[in-house]
Amino acid sequence: MVGPERPTGGRVRVEVLGEAGGTRLRARCVAPDGRPVExxxxxxxxxxHETLGVVVPWDGRRFQYTSKHTARPARGTLRIGDETLPFGAAADAWAVLDHGRGRWPRRVHWNWGAASGRTDDGRTLGLQFGGRWTVGTGTTENALCVDGRLTRIGEELAWSYDLADPLAPWTVRTPGSDGVDLVFTPFHDRRTRTEAGLLANRTDQCFGHYRGSVRAADGSRIAVHDLFGWAEDVRMRW
Known part of the structure; x- marks a missing residue:
């Protein structure tokens, strides 16, 4: 995937390359203060390592295939101007990858949340939560990845939050079980509002930490303490 040829004015040039043992991503843009970012x-x-892949059917013509990867070990560098910040060498770093193909309805509303990291007892945990856009389709995009093994969650999740105050805590739960019982506390909202004729985008993508508990496929309860990730509410018209 390649973006605009010249990474100016906040635009981003991105390359995604398949390599032995994983995926390499390179991106360039210009920061608001004019410094180059790579x-x-x-x-x-x-x-x-197992990943989630589902087809979400809306009708005979509209569908979305989505592949969600959580808790993939990551390493690399971030360069902002003359400053270079390495990550993933001396401490854990994690990647979340999202790949999709399909034909969407003209209007869609979704929730998406994800997080990756290690639990206090040393397990590697990835959270993958979706909502709203899958209701009534017979499938979900909800799963846990525990030490590389996937636990599918067939229930639609109950999301509770206040868009009038998106930095207030959110809750994400399985209404029919204790499979997921989490509170997400944001510290930053990446907010987008676009109205351009037929096109519109209203996004609140909040970054923060998850706390609570989840249950793996073997029934074991996993305590979640300050797992870093995000949760979002997105409404699109295209």
Whole structure:
């Protein structure tokens, strides 16, 4: 995937390259203060690491295939002007990848949340939560990735939050079980509002930390403490 040829005015040039053992992503843009920004990330895919792939059907003509990857070990560098920040060498860093293809309805509303990291007892945990856009389709895009093994969540999740105050805590739960019982506390909202004729975008993508508990496929309860990730509410017209 390649973006605009010249990374100016906030636009981003991105390259995604398949490499042995994982995926490399390179991107360039210009920061608001004029400094050049470059990032080079390698997202490893360890042997046996499972990912979520589902087809969400709306009708006979509209569908979306989505592939969600959480808790993939990452390493690389972020360069902002003359400053270079390495990550993933001395401490854990994680990648979340999202790949999709399909034909969407003209209007759509979705929730998406994800997080990756290690639990206090040393397990590697990835959270993948979706909502709204899958209701009534017979499938969900909800799953846990625990030490590389996927636990599918067939229930639609109950999301609770206040868009009048998106930095207030959110809750994400499985209404029919204790499979997911989490509170997400944001510290930053990446807010987008666009109205351009037939096109519109209203996005609140909040970054913060998850706390609570989830249950793996073997029934074990996993405590979640300050797992870094995001949760978003997106409404699109295209």
């Amino acid at each position: 990032i080079d990330v390698f997202a490893a895919l360890p042997d046996g």
